Amino acid sequence: MTDSACTPMHQAVESGDQAGLTRILDEGADPNEVCCGMTLLMHAIDVEGDTALRAGVTADSRSTVILLAYGAEPLAQPRPHLMGAVDLADHYGHDIAYRLLNRLIEAKSAGGRPQNKLRGWRRNRRD
Template sequence: MENTRTPAHQAVEMEDAETLARLLGAGADPDEVHEGMTLLTHAIDVEGDGALQSGQPLTVHTTAILLAFGADPELEDPAGRTPLTMAESYGHDIAIGSAAGLGEVDLPHGLGSSCGG
């Protein structure tokens, strides 16, 4: 099956924070919707599901990048899900805290400085 994801959604799927930051810095829309998911709901889903399946700690790099670039944590996707409700279902504290205005988003090492949430 052919990959029809946008470059930003592909970066989220691969948890490639560096490429995602570069795309957003070049003007990609942090609230882009593709195949029924915003970039932020996609990132939270990939990170949360990956942690559940692997038993490893939750990674937050792509979510942090998207929030730092202004992705809207309350923007509903076409199915009516918000990044915040998805984050709550996965216990994704960085997304929950940023949506609630509880602090700063720290970008992964080497990807820039903190940005207010």
């Protein structure tokens, strides 16, 4: 994907510019924007996963988290023959993104938000 074919938000995702991505989203941009057949969320997972795979490290999930916080749709798939966000996360072994996406999808199908299983632990913790 070349920079000239991308929108500013996709360029921010591609370059790992989370501050720029957040600024553009704060200005009211659509977190479900599609460029070159990929939603921003798909692009973020692809970049994070590919970067981690090449470097042999755990995938950074900052762009994915930002996009989900701004309402990116985890099941959006502009081109049915391409992998969706969950498939990309699974393909790259991007465990954090995979778990986040699945929790959001489960919560949406149940009509609510994900339950925080750590809430009681935090309340009872004595540090």
